[in-house]
Amino acid sequence: MNERRRGAVRSEAAHRSILEATAALFAEKGYDHLTIEGIAARAHVGKQTIYRWWPSKAEVVAECVLEGVLLPDQFMPPAAGHIRDDMIAWLGSLMEFVTGEEHAGLFRSLVAAAMDNAEIGRMLRAKLGDESVMVRRLQHAVDAGEVRADAPLFDVSEAFAGFLALRVLSRERGESDAAERMVDAVLGPYLA
Amino acid sequence: MNERRRGAVRSEAAHRSILEATAALFAEKGYDHLTIEGIAARAHVGKQTIYRWWPSKAEVVAECVLEGVLLPDQFMPPAAGHIRDDMIAWLGSLMEFVTGEEHAGLFRSLVAAAMDNAEIGRMLRAKLGDESVMVRRLQHAVDAGEVRADAPLFDVSEAFAGFLALRVLSRERGESDAAERMVDAVLGPYLA
Amino acid sequence: MNERRRGAVRSEAAHRSILEATAALFAEKGYDHLTIEGIAARAHVGKQTIYRWWPSKAEVVAECVLEGVLLPDQFMPPAAGHIRDDMIAWLGSLMEFVTGEEHAGLFRSLVAAAMDNAEIGRMLRAKLGDESVMVRRLQHAVDAGEVRADAPLFDVSEAFAGFLALRVLSRERGESDAAERMVDAVLGPYLA
Amino acid sequence: MNERRRGAVRSEAAHRSILEATAALFAEKGYDHLTIEGIAARAHVGKQTIYRWWPSKAEVVAECVLEGVLLPDQFMPPAAGHIRDDMIAWLGSLMEFVTGEEHAGLFRSLVAAAMDNAEIGRMLRAKLGDESVMVRRLQHAVDAGEVRADAPLFDVSEAFAGFLALRVLSRERGESDAAERMVDAVLGPYLA
DNA sequence: GAGTAATCGAGACGGTACGTCTAGTCTTTTG
DNA sequence: CAAAAGACTAGACGTACCGTCTCGATTACTC
Numbered sequence A, B, C, D: 001m002n003e004r005r006r007g008a009v010r011s012e013a014a015h016r017s018i019l020e021a022t023a024a025l026f027a028e029k030g031y032d033h034l035t036i037e038g039i040a041a042r043a044h045v046g047k048q049t050i051y052r053w054w055p056s057k058a059e060v061v062a063e064c065v066l067e068g069v070l071l072p073d074q075f076m077p078p079a080a081g082h083i084r085d086d087m088i089a090w091l092g093s094l095m096e097f098v099t100g101e102e103h104a105g106l107f108r109s110l111v112a113a114a115m116d117n118a119e120i121g122r123m124l125r126a127k128l129g130d131e132s133v134m135v136r137r138l139q140h141a142v143d144a145g146e147v148r149a150d151a152p153l154f155d156v157s158e159a160f161a162g163f164l165a166l167r168v169l170s171r172e173r174g175e176s177d178a179a180e181r182m183v184d185a186v187l188g189p190y191l192a
Numbered sequence E: 001g002a003g004t005a006a007t008c009g010a011g012a013c014g015g016t017a018c019g020t021c022t023a024g025t026c027t028t029t030t031g
Numbered sequence F: 001c002a003a004a005a006g007a008c009t010a011g012a013c014g015t016a017c018c019g020t021c022t023c024g025a026t027t028a029c030t031c
Helices: A012-029 A036-043 A047-053 A057-066 A083-099 A101-116 A118-129 A131-143 A153-170 A178-186 B012-029 B036-043 B047-053 B057-066 B083-099 B101-116 B118-129 B131-143 B153-170 B178-186 C012-029 C036-043 C047-053 C057-066 C083-099 C101-116 C118-129 C131-143 C153-170 C178-186 D012-029 D036-043 D047-053 D057-066 D083-099 D101-116 D118-129 D131-143 D153-170 D178-186
Strands: none
Touching: A012 A036, A012 A047, A012 A057, A012 A101, A036 A047, A057 A101, A057 A118, A083 A101, A083 A131, A083 A153, A083 A178, A101 A118, A101 A153, A101 B101, A118 A153, A118 B153, A131 A153, A153 A178, A153 B118, A153 B153, A153 B178, A178 B153, A178 B178, B012 B036, B012 B047, B012 B057, B012 B101, B036 B047, B036 B057, B057 B101, B057 B118, B083 B101, B083 B131, B083 B153, B083 B178, B101 B118, B131 B153, B153 B178, C012 C036, C012 C047, C012 C057, C012 C101, C036 C047, C057 C101, C057 C118, C083 C101, C083 C131, C083 C153, C083 C178, C101 C118, C101 C153, C101 D101, C118 C153, C118 D153, C131 C153, C153 C178, C153 D118, C153 D153, C153 D178, C178 D153, C178 D178, D012 D036, D012 D047, D012 D057, D012 D101, D036 D047, D036 D057, D057 D101, D057 D118, D083 D101, D083 D131, D083 D153, D083 D178, D101 D118, D118 D153, D131 D153, D153 D178
16 A cells, blocks of 8 residues: 555645735734734634744744735836936835835834844845846846946945835935935946 | 922932843843833833833833943944045944844844834934934045045945945845945945 | 920811712722722822821721711611511611612622721621610610510610621522511510 | 534643632632732633633632632531520531631631622522521421421521621621520520 | 921832733644 | 644733822921
8 A cells, every 4th residue: 555644734725824814914013013813813724723834923924025925026127218217217116115105114014024034134135126137237238338337237236225225224215316316326437 | 380390200210220121131132022021120110110101112222222221332434544445444344243143133123123113213323324424434535535526425325324224134244345345336436 | 395296287178088089989989999099089189198197998998987978877776666667667678778779889898898897897787786776776665565574685686787787798688578577586576 | 513612621620720729829818819810820820711711800719619619518507406505506606617716817808709799698608507507407496396386497597697697797706605695585485 | 487397299119910912832623 | 634723821011009208388386
């Protein structure tokens, strides 16, 4: 006879239900008013089912972020026109997004979660300013002759990511032309 | 006739004792394992005495930061030599500070606290990357002829603050030459 | 020369105000939801003013009972007709009083207070069935030839007081003819 | 299909442990220095486990009394000799019990508890002066020809219960021959 | 009248206990 | 045998009072 494992296998329905409940409650109440009991109740799941698969609240939230349940997919820097205009538009819209009333609470909660769990921090950063994506956009601009070939693309992209990180951390939007000034200050000298 | 207050007056001993206990416990256990009961016990104070004067744990911590009980005094960008070297040294040491093992826990806790309480966020930012201080250092470099007069000093300083914010958020130190590369990428073009 | 005290003298206004507040709150909330803080607040008096003159809540309540602020004056057994009818009427009305919805809570509270403070117990008993008053009424009946001269008046009166005490303690009214039956059982054999 | 419950069942160990701790602490400190926290600590039980099954301290104590953990078994009127002697002995010993130094505190506490909770009151009364038991003893005396057949047994027994109630209320033992006098006054006329 | 001592209302203090909530573990029954 | 339901120990939450102490004002007696 074959040696198959017996008993029920991990319930995918429960798994999904937990992630969805977590995302919903996270959005409603934020990271630190999120409770395991609340998730279990909302997901119609036993608490033990959560503890069986995740060691802590932070890990559940981390998986939510990873699965993209919590954050919209990456913001892609548009390649619609000149690199300067595209970067300004993109930085500006992201700045709006992270400081806007609607998502500010969620972001603050995610930062708090990131302080609990390094994985969340890494994902958060990746979502905000994935360097590889930004570098590709800049490389495209180099190829188009808009940016000098010797520009330190990685460091420029990091400066832009840092600009957003600062907004998230300090919780201040800054002036309306902040994105434009930052692009001109950092990228300006490298424009062809 | 003036409306004189009546009854006993706030005990300065209790006040100090609470702040000290908070700082000690914060350092020991971090923000979210900090409890009001723990503070009260350590400070030999009734819980009500804490609740009488602060609405929440976050406010007590905020006052600790404000009073400088929790964080060392501002990191000053040194004016020891050439601006490039000074900024690299300063950014590097702050990066060390926020990602280093020694202060990482305390720092992460403070960031988490800042997400609870905007006041803490503002103080934290002021301690770490006060733009006005950085701008003054850059202005000094302009005066010394090391930086071009038309350099956008404020935006450069914000890029540096963002660099640190990104480290805080992602909790990654990055490569050893990260500070140097960032300074060269952002400040480099403006060096005289 | 005489050793007279100096300084202000006890405020009679405060004293009265405290007793009144106590009586009001006792009636509203009962003995164990009565608090010193509540009395002080209601009486517009500092807590210390209460503690200066009474050692405990029980003592304040005791003084209220003593002063007749809490309980109506003694119920006098009427001397309206034949001793049997008078005693039945009197016992019945007192039974009504102590078990009736209106005063039951107050009585329960008084019993609870009496368990704290013997003085209250003694007063409570005196109010319910003051033997000397009852004995006088019985003596009057003896003189009128309604009761035999050799009847143990004191013990009979104690039995009647006990009847009431049992109602207070057990919190049950018993049957409607309870008073009549008790009078017949105890006093009946001694009727002339 | 029947609606079966799921999940763990009430822990009998915890239940018993709580009742034992309650009885021990009641005896040590009395009703009003008895605390839920104290019970929980002594019983090595979470507070919530107490609140899950009982709404208040009074109910826990009530169950202790019911289970006989707190009070000795019913005091039975002895049937050792003549009814007069037996009743005097029995009343006397109960009077001793409720006013004696040894049990006075516990007893007063129980009475106070009874004022909180009618259930306790009923149990207390049943333990001390259960009429049916007393009536049976009196009936036995009637059968033995010691008491007249037309004696109002129930009312006589109530007079005796009242005698005890009065002691409990007033907390006074009275004179040494109090029991004897009461028996003679109330039961005397009905002796054959 | 100035000085002194006790009182007053007010309210902060160090504490205890409340009743609720959640954590994380353990137990029972169902599918 | 995993999952749901939910009871378990543990302990923090924020509130209510306790009884004491401190404050500034007031009152009444002494010198």
